[in-house]
Every structure is written in structure tokens, then in C-alpha cells.
Amino acid sequence: MTSASKLLFFVNGKEVEESEPDPETTLLQYLRLKLKLTGTKLGCGEGGCGACTVMISKYDPVSKSVRHFSANACLAPLCAMHGLAVTTVEGIGSVKNGLHPVQERIAKSHGSQCGFCTPGIVMSMYTLLRNNPLPTRADMESAFEGNLCRCTGYRPILDGFRTFTKEYCQMGENCCRNQKFIQCNGNGNIEEGLSSELFDSSKFLPPDSTQDPIFPPALRTDKYDQQSLTFMGERTTWFRPSNLQELLELKHSYPDARLVIGNTEVGVEIKLKNMVYKTMIAPTHIEELNQISKDSDGITFGASVTLAVIEETLQEAINEHQEHQTRMFQAVVEMLRWFAGHQIRNVAAVAGNIMTASPISDLNPLFLAAGVTLTVMSKDQGKREIVMDEKFFLGYRKTAVKPQEVLVSVKLPFMQQNEYFFGYKQANRREDDIAIVNAGIQVLFEANSNSIKGMRLAFGGMAPTTVMATKAMKNCVGRKWEDDLVKDMADWLADDLPLPPGSPGGMTEYRRTLCISFFYKFYLSVLMQIRQRLPGIVHSKVPTSHRSATTVFQKDPTKSTQVYEEVASGQPEHDPLGRPLVHLSADKQASGEAIYIDDIPLYENEKYVAFVTSQKAHAKILSIDPSEAMKIPGVVDFISHKDVPGHNMWGGGPTIDEKIFASEKVLCMGQVIGVVVADTQVHAQRAAKVVKVEYEEMEPIITIKEAIEKGSFYEHKSSISNGDLVKGFEMADHVVEGEVNMGGQEHFYLETHAALAVPKGEDGEMELFVSTQNPTETQHVVAECLGVPANKIVCRVKRMGGGFGGKETRNIAFTTPVAIAANKLGCPVRCMLDRDEDMLSSGTRHPFYGKYKVGFTKDGKITALECDIYNNAGHSLDLSGAVMDRALFHSDASYKIPNIRVSGHLCKTNIPSNTAFRGFGGPQGMFIAETWIEQIASTLDISARQVREINMYNEGETTHFNQPLLQCNIKRCWNECLERSDFCNRRKDIDIFNSENRWKKRGISIIPTKFGISYTALFLNQAGALVIIYKDGSVLITHGGTEMGQGLHTKMIQVAARTLKIPASKIHISETSTNTVPNTSATAASASSDLNGMAIQNACQILLERLEPYINANPKGSWEDWVNAAYFDRTSLSTTGFYKTPNIGYNFETNSGNPFNYFSFGVACSEVEIDCLTGDHKVLRTDIVMDVGVSLNPAIDIGQIEGGFTQGYGLMMLEQQKMAPNGFLITRGPGNYKIPGFGDVPGEFNVSLLKGSVNRRAVYSSKAIGEPPLFLASSVFFATKDAINSARLDAGLNGYFQLNSPATPERIRMACQDQFTKMFPEAPKGSYKPWFVEL
Ligand SMILES: Cc1cc2nc3c(=O)[nH]c(=O)nc-3n(C[C@H](O)[C@H](O)[C@H](O)COP(=O)(O)OP(=O)(O)OC[C@H]3O[C@@H](n4cnc5c(N)ncnc54)[C@H](O)[C@@H]3O)c2cc1C
């Protein structure tokens, strides 16, 4: 045994030595702050997004080989890197020295929009290829289970990387399979002028493993593995013992020490639960804890063996042994498929899972059901064995292992032939999500009989520990495996697993139903197997219609097509307009060289702020005491409302109603009270947590329903009436009433709010670098709070790592305190919010509630609609009024409603201020409309499709706000989508499938969207641009729009290139800044290409006119010649451009004028399959036809369609905000808030752009695309409703039912009512305190 005094490891081939590493420092912090390798991003800090993915390589002295694995740098302790090699995105390629093929392909296949997720995804792919140069498509798709992207919808990433896989045809895009996609009208011919090629894979760099960085020869030794380490930090000491004895002695001396292997639990406890562990012991290098051994009873795994290695080993055993022997192993492998992502499984160990004793651990139910044996050891008591049974877990996160003991190994048993074993897990999202409920169930039969000898059932998610259903286990002994067992087992399980309403986790009826549904699945699966094994003995049989209930989830590799119109054959080569030009920052994003706010190099004497936010939803502030915080090393100051030199008030919308720093009162949890300024982020955050605030609590209003009850509304009231409502209802054959809720949605941009304020030291000047969609408003509010005119403040935005509306106003709440701190201290100050802070404080999409009454004829023609729409605005008005206005404008969806009154009400509540989010109220208005459309269909017993067709707008008809629909392509999109999706035939197939399956159901739905383009606030419909031509002919453009991944700058360069008639390569956009283009509108409302494109076109035309004399004088000359001539002739080569949208402006009072410049249209058809027993679903196929006018850039437009659709899918199927009744936000990170992942891409995803659409009202006939596609995802929601309907019909339930959005597994399962759900009727509202409320 030796010991090392220094930490030594390699990063990108270079040796790194650290003599005093702090055990609390993560690898990510070290890479970014110390090594300045900022390509690796911080997206969440809790292992949930993959933005921080790196490759770690380790030499194995036994096999003399190197193991490469992906890992989350945000959870990897720096101290654990001793003797390892780390590769970051910078280590594999760069724009300067050449991209790696992985970087090149994600960029060229349009797989990078905002780019913040891209380096992490690159590193997941790179690691896969290092281990397996020719992976299968399934391997490739699985590699990204731990990565999230909020922009792309994943399809382009998978498409680009599919070129690395075995299945990829060497013919590339010319492959016959691709050609087929264009034969979309079913006539077997390729349609003239259409293309399905968004990139040319023949031009990709070939993979070349010889160029990969080599594993450092200095690490090819067992020297480092054998060294013991001790490192002391500010608060924590880290020990890495090198043998078992040393480990036992350490644990003896420090019984409270935390053992750390993968740090995937401990790291999260430190980061999110503020735990401080004085002593940490890493048992990662103890031989006995890393051994794997087999004997005749089973396989024994050392406690430090990682889950990835367990998976591999068990898979090998499954291949080698008889099927029955490995039934438990099969269940473990299947469970591990859904256990976190690769980055976690590669480092997390089996001991970590058992010893955390989490009630929702995925492995513990399996281990209890199998009765696995643990070996534990301590210095005093030596070795002992423990069988995992109902006595193992003593309480919440407590086990029968004593404090001085360490877990040494875990033995998983082989099974007997008459023994069966299955595992079950239901989560909100299938991939990388924690369980709602999970289970392990084992049954042993008497020899050659279906008589139960013993059964073990263990459940997670039903109590503070994993529990065993002991009563059911006892009562079932001796019973035959026949159908009558199910009812009795259900009753016993219900007794064994009580869960009072309001229990932590909520969803109590669902969770109880799930336990019984799991058993029922188990019953059917075992029945199928024993009938086969013991024919004649078993009498019950599984009806064919029930068989699909037993199949495990399978997802085939995804398929997709993208069809768009090619540019006219005569278009000059250099004219990029209409071509699928790659996002101009894509290469830098893929190589990690693109700079976001927190990547800007540190300034001299720079400080960091951390926020002190309210812990109460509604309270008086009695006192604020920062004295403890001031004692923390590195802390410089505490800043509060007393430090604001100008105004402490601002408003996200037209009303100034919000405080920068709360002073007397707090109005929501997460409201900013002050900031601590310190030398580092770590110190600032530690200090912010100990600032004491005393409150006197007042009653909060949290939900829409509470606000209605208490009459808590903002004054903004808007209403649109048209026609004669009384007459409309008289004309109706039927009148129905209903209501529906649509939940809010967290923006989850990958880059959280971030700002850097740099005081210039002269005249009160300050430069702001902010991740904002709204530099102008940011500039103005900062000027006001500092008490200086706006001309002293410059706000600069290079790019954002996503915005989606969340950075339209809310960034100001975080930028102003940073600026005030910088102003007070006279030094640069920075802040990037942690994910939990961002989710807690920054507001979301508005939750909506709609209450309607609709009249219609017996044919389904709408005659009248009366609808009240409420949104949950939060503690300040922000943009809630405008969001509501848009909801009202879209409350007709795509249908003509002759007599109508729609009214909007803004609920004033004590939650963070809700704000803009892609769609801006439009999707909510349309969702309510599509809900009553479904109710009409259900009432008349006709198809919803028919109701939609009967009422769909025709060309020239006017909306309820009296705007005529010109160039109305909705019906064209509809018919084309019906045809492309083969709707009618698939409808028939689905009906057949449903008649043959009781527990799996399919549904299909086709939904149109009509989206009005323009800001509804008239004055915002203006834009400016500055175009500069330099002497060398290069062109620099600045315009009012910001780049947040949507490809705006790329499109703007295409517009300028077309107008100036020069190649795009001569044009550059560096950033958006308030000192180049002033008084800009936020980049929002989908209108930025329209507005800024026109302003740029205007400026370019002015310049072109100035150049004309020189062109005419030298027609054969080059661009550079003309520019040069103009310069020497003293002609100005720079100008501004301006644009304001003509003929718009609407008056609510008179219901006249046009709120919109024009409309974008689209239609989507989706098919879904649900599991009626669990509520799980998968999207089998989606077809979209979208009208984008003449596309400026089909790759970007298709990217927006797919990304918008995927975000909408999250809104309507996955993303459920959970807030406690006291206003405490439960869903504060990717761990418990699930946005769509790679696994959620529809099995088949076809997008086509409507051919031949021309829009005279926007630049070069294009159409806005950012927001319109989002609502198309409601086709998945309504397809799911269709599937549920079939299940309800089987259960004898006829008629309409309400389904709120999102359609989570809970809602799907509980809507599929059956004998199991009936056992757990919903507790009456008001009889208990719910764990979370419907906002
Ligand atoms: C993004 C993410 C996703 C996740 N998904 C899942 C999931 O799907 N299912 C699931 O079940 N879990 C999940 N987890 C939880 C976690 O990854 C697992 O519990 C994992 O197995 C923990 O292993 P570790 O080695 O990282 O534990 P560590 O964090 O290193 O340690 C965890 C605990 O185990 C104790 N311990 C470790 N070794 C020993 C030993 N030899 N003797 C005694 N005590 C010991 C430690 O003291 C500590 O208390 C997830 C975590 C994250 C961050």
C-alpha cells in the first residue's frame, strides 16, 4: 500500500496535478473554472440533463485494457479522478483544428439549435463510438438516455448519427429507402420539385479512430489504483482507502462518514438538500468490493460494482444459462434498461442503490422479492450475512446495516424451474425517470403443480421504504394459479398497501391501482408460462385479447421523413434563400467553442452573486439578517432594496407592479429578497442559505379555483363577442357544457437565466451581457433601477441557450440585482441561476382553465359558443394580459363560430409570475376549443374528424374578431395530411386492433392549427437593422432580434445575401446590442424573421441603390470592386433599415381592425398506443403538414416544427408542475420534472412543408414558424383520449369524459376505468390536504 499526496489525472491528454483538491469540488467546476474548459456545460447539476457529459477512461490492470465510459461531470467528485483520463468536447476536435466526425455530423444534420445541450450529446456519441465503432441503431438511440435537448425534438440528431450505424446504407441519402419517402401521394412517383434531403452525408468526414486521442501511457499502470488518498477541503475530508482493512478502520473511526462510489445519490444530497458531510470515504478501489464471482446458487457482486457492469454480467449469464435459472436476472436487466441514463449507470454502484434505501429505488423491490443475500463487515464484528426481506428496511432511508458496517457484496440467486419472477416500473417518462411505483414479484409452485408454495411481493413508491405485501404473501400459499386468485390478491394487496389520500407523492388512488395492475400483469404472464409447461394441469387460460398486457415495452428504431420544396432550378448557386443552410453557429456549438454568458472569461476582481429568495408564498417581512452570511469566507456584501439607487419597481408588461427586491412583503415563494456577493459561486451560495429572514405569514392564494372563490383577479378584462348568442343557442339542437384544465409548463431552456454586469467606471456607464430575448427592456429597467439614462447602459446578447419566451421579461428579475450589486461595488458581477433556483423563481407557461357552453345542430354544425377562460397569472401582471388576449383570439381554433362570446380572467395568485412561453396563450385557447369539439362528437356519436371538417374555416370567412382569412390554407393542409397519413385505412386498422386487445388500446387523431402572426400590442410590430459594408467587401449586420437557437441570424443572413446578391459567407452577425439597434421589441411572437428580415431588406436595398452607379460603371466587376469604388468616391457604406407592419391594429371595444398580419396553418395526425393497466403510452406515428409560405430555410423551419411539436408533446403528455397547497414548488429539476427525452420521438415522424404556398405579407413570401407548430402536439393528446375511449367502452362506459392536460400516466390509467380502479374511488375533495394541487 502506498499513498499519494497529490491528485493526478489527465484531461484531454494533458497531465493535471492538484495538491489540495477540495472534496466538495465537482469535476465540472474544476474543468470550467480552473482549466477554463467551458465546452462542458452546466444544465442542472443533478445528473438529469447530460449537458455536462464527458468521457472517462480507466486502465484495468487485470485485463490490461482501457474502459471508456460517459459520465456526468456535474456529479463526478474531482477527488475521484485520481489515475483516470478525462476527455471533454474540446479534446476531440475544434473549428480551428478540424471537427471530429461526431461534431461535424450533429452540426451538418441540423442537430444543434441553441447548442447548449450539444457538447454533452457529442460526448455521449463519441464514447459510444470509442467502445463500439459500428454500433447498431438501437445502441445509438440508447446512448442518449441521459441527455436532454429542449430545442430540436431529437429527430435531426438521431438522423445525423444514424450515419455511424451498422444499418446505415452506404448509398447514403440516395438509398432506395429514402427515395420511397417522396412517393408520398401513393401514386408511386416522386413528386416534382420536392426534396427530402436536408444534408448530404456523402460529404461527411469518415470516422477515423486513428485520430482519436490516445489513452495516456503514463496511466497504463496499477500504481494509482493502489494508492490511498486523503484530501482535506474547507468543510470535508476525503479518504480513498486501498484495501478492505483500511476501509473498515476508517468506518470504525468515522461511523458517520458517507461512503461514496458513484456519488449519484450523495452528490444530489449535497447539491440540492444542502447536506454537508465532514468525512467521505470512497471504497471504489477495494478489491473485495469489485469482485464478481459465480457459484451454483447465483452470482455475487462486490458492493462497488457499477450498474453497467452488473447489466453486462447478467446479460452474459442469461445467454449462458437455462432460461428458468436467470428469470430474476432478466428482471434486473429489464429494470436497468429504465434506470437513469448511461452516464449514471456507468458510475453508480449496486451498494449505493441498496444503502440509500430510497423508497423508490428500482433494484430494492427486485432484491426483496428474490431474497438476495448481503455480506456486510465491520472492524469489530467481522463478517455477517443478511437476507433482504421485510425486516431489512427499518424506516425512511434506514437499513439493518449498522453504522460501522460496510456492505461488501450482494448475491443474486438463480431460480428454479417452478419459480417465476418479474419486475415492474411505472414512471412519468419511460427513460431516465424515477418510479411512481415499482415492484418485484416472485412465485414458487409445488412441483408439477399450479399450487402456490410461496410468493414474495415487494413494492416501491408505496411507503417510506420499499415494502413487502406480507398479508398477501401469507394468504396465497396453497392457492391455485387460477382466475379467482386475482380478486383475492387484489383485496389482500389493498390491505397490505394502504395509502391515505394526501400521502407524500400524491396520486394515491393511482398508485394503489398500479400495485394491483402489476400483480394482474404478473398473473397473466405466469399463467401463460405455466400453461405451456404443465398442459392439462392449469385450467384458467389467458384470452387472446389479454395477451398484449404481458408484453414488455419495445421500441423499434425511429423512422422519419422531411419533405420540402426545392428552390427553383434557375436560382443562382450563391443565393442561399430557400436552401437548408446549416445554423451558422452549429460548428462552434458542436465543438464547445460557442460562448454563453457563463463561458465569458472571468474579469479581474469579478464577483458572483447568489439569490436570497422568499420561503413563503405570502407574508410580511419582519426582518432580514445577513450577519451569519457575512462571516462565510469570501463574502463581500449583502445587497437589498436599500441599495437600489433608482427605482425598486419594474413591470414585465405595461404595468409597473413588481419589486426588484421585496421589502415589506413577499408575494410568492422564490421572490427575490436580496443577493449575497462573494468571490466565488460556491461561497455566495453557501452564504445565501444562511441569511435569516423572519416572516409573518398570510394566507396565500395558489390555484385558479381559489382565486375564483376569493375573487382575486387583475383588472385586465378582455372579451370578444360576435353574432347573437341567444339566437345561436336557440338554433342549436344540442347544448352542452363542460370545463377543462391545461397545466402550466416550465421553460426548461438548457441555459438557465444568466447575467454579467460590468461597470465601466466612467459616467455611470455599464455593459450588460445577458441571456435575454429582450435587450431593450433589460437596458431600460437597469437604467431606471440605477437612476441613469438609458444611454449609459449597453445590453449585449451573443446567443442564448434557449429562451422559448422565458427570457422575454423574466430575466429582468435576475439581471437587475446583478447590475445593482455591480454598481454598488464597482466591479464586474456575474450570476447564472442553478436549475432549481430558476425553476423556483422564474415563472412558467400559464395554467389555464376553460368553462364553456356550446350549441350545435344535429349534424355537428356549431351555432353558438360561450366560454370563460381563466389563467393563473401569479403575483404580478407581467405579460398575462397579452397571453390571455391571444388565448381569446385563438378560442375558435380553426372553426367558424357564428355566435360567440369569449371572456378572459386573469387570476392574481401567490405563485411566481407566469409569463410568455411559445404559443403565448394560443395553444391554451385552441385546446379548450378542441375539447368542446370532442364533446360535440361524443354527444352526436359521430367522429371528431367529421365535426372538425364540418366547421373548418373556408377561404375568405371572417373570424370572431372580424378578420377575414385570406390565403387560408387550412383545408389544403388538412387534406394533404389525411392523405399522407393514410388516416382512413389506419382508423380501420386501429378499430380492429382495439377489438382484439383489452389492455392495450390505440387511438388516432388529426388536428388543425391556425396561428395569428403579429404582436397583439401594436407598437411592438416594428424593427430596426444596421447594415455595414466594410472596405474589403465583408458585411456586418446587426438587427433587433436575438439568437436563441431558432436560427434567426442564419435566416437574416440568407435574406441579406439574397437582397445584396452576394454569398452568405461574406456576411456576419456578431451579436445583438442596444447601442447598435435601439428600441427593439423582444424576440417573440414568431414575428422576428418577418420584422427584422424586412428591416434588413430595407437597409440592404438602400445600400444596393448607393452601389448601383459603381455596378453600372463596371458591370463585370466584383462585389469588392464596387465597394472599393464607392468607398473611394466617399459614399456611405452603412445604413439603418426600418420596418413596421402595415394595416394591423385591433380594438377590443369595437371588435374591429386586424390583430394579425396573417395566419400560419398546419395539421398533424398522430397515432398512440396506451397500456390501460399502467397508463403508459407511446406515440407510434405522427404526420405533419405545415404551411410555412416559401421557406427561407427548410432545415430551420422543419427544426422549428419538430422542436415545437416536441415541446407541445411535453406540455400535453408529460410535464406536470407539482406545487403544494402552500405554494411550495415540488418539481424543481430534471429529477422530478420530465421534459421529452430522446425516447419520446414518435416511432415514425413525417414532416412536410405545404407546396406552393405564397405569403405576400412577409419577407420573401415566407411565414412565421416559431410558435404555430406547438399546438399540433395536441393530436397526441386527443389520440390518447381516443384510445382511452375504447378502453372505457370495453368497461361498459359510454359517453363523453373530461381529460385534463397533461395526460400523464396517472390520468390515462384512472380514465381507463375497470375493476381495479373501482377499488379506489377518489376521496372527496376537501376531506384531506392534497400533496399537490391543480394550479
Ligand atoms: C439522474 C439520476 C437518475 C437516477 N435514476 C434512478 C433510477 O432510475 N432508479 C433508481 O433506483 N435510482 C436512480 N437514481 C439514484 C442513484 O443513481 C442510485 O441509487 C445509485 O445506485 C446510487 O449509487 P452510487 O454509487 O452513485 O451511490 P453514492 O451516491 O456513491 O452512495 C449512495 C449511498 O450508499 C452508501 N454506500 C455506498 N457504498 C456503500 C457500502 N459499500 N456500504 C455501505 N454504504 C454504502 C453511501 O454512504 C451513500 O449513502 C438516479 C440518480 C440520478 C442522479
Ligand code: FES
Ligand atoms: S449538468 Fe450534469 S447532468 Fe445536467
Ligand code: FES
Ligand atoms: S439545441 Fe439542444 S437544448 Fe438547444
